[in-house]
Amino acid sequence: MEKTEKILTILGAICLAIVVIFIIIFAIAFKEMLNDYRCNQLPLNEFFQDKQCERYWKEK
Numbered sequence: 548m549e550k551t552e553k554i555l556t557i558l559g560a561i562c563l564a565i566v567v568i569f570i571i572i573f574a575i576a577f578k579e580m581l582n583d584y585r586c587n588q589l590p591l592n593e594f595f596q597d598k599q600c601e602r603y604w605k606e607k
Contacts, residue, residue: 586600594600 582599583603586594586597586603589597589600595604
């Protein structure tokens with residue numbers, strides 16, 4: 548019985564870690580999508596002045 552509880556505890560911790568990692572990756576991707584949208588909506592003069600849009604400068 549004690550081994551089963553240990554295994555369940557370890558599996559629970561692994562599942563929790565996977566969920567936390569997934570949430571972090573999703574949040575980072577969502578933040579990047581918001582920045583992409585914001586940069587695409589800026590007028591050209593503001594677009595080239597904004598440092599957050601620098602990685603898109605060669606695309607326009």
